[in-house]
Amino acid sequence: MNRTLKKYLLLAGIAGAIVALDQFTKSLVRNSLAVGETWMPWEWLAPFARVIHWQNDGVVFGLFQGVGDMFAVLTALVVVAIIYFYPRISESDKPLRIALAMQAGGAIGNLVDRVTIGHVTDFVSVGNFPVFNVADSSITLGVVVLLIGLYFDERRQLNEEKKAAQARQAENETAEPAEQAHD
Secondary structure, eight states: OOHHHHHTHHHHHHHHHHHHHHHHHHHHHHHHSOTTOEEOSSGGGTTTEEEEEEEESSSGGGOSTTOHHHHHHHHHHHHHHHHHHGGGSOTTOHHHHHHHHHHHHHHHHHHHHHHHHSSEEEEEEETTSOOBOHHHHHHHHHHHHHHHHHHHHHHHHHHHHHHHHHHHHHHHHHHHHHHHHHO
16 A cells, blocks of 8 residues: 555544544434424433534634634635644654544534535534534544643653653662772
8 A cells, every 4th residue: 555545544534434424413413403403312311412403604612603614714724734744743643643633524524514505513412512513522522632642642751751860860879889999
């Protein structure tokens, strides 16, 4: 397999799966519920979670309504940047690679909506939290994966530095008695 193509395999697989799931669920909602209509699979969930067909022509949490076109361009630029930089990320940095793939998939899923229907379809309503969708969840989870990866990378680096400092200290302690024996 071409080496460059192989570098994009994880990105394409994760992002593609997210876009497919996102578009499938949004299509189900658009074809099953009128805008503003709510579906409750189990009544006991009513105060906590529900499915509602919602349209968002702004960005996350419904902010900046009416400027979706500007964000479509910005989203496209972010996706292009991810595609450009992705093969330059070390293959050993799995959390960053997975996080960017999740964020790209979410961004593309919402971009498809903006370009094809002029707004993003949201449908997951939990408590008083703003309505969201699979793409939004993917972007958010991508950030969480990135932060967890950074946390563990920082811990690994600190442990390596600590071990190196301990090795230097042990080496210095071993060297001092030898120097005293020669005096």
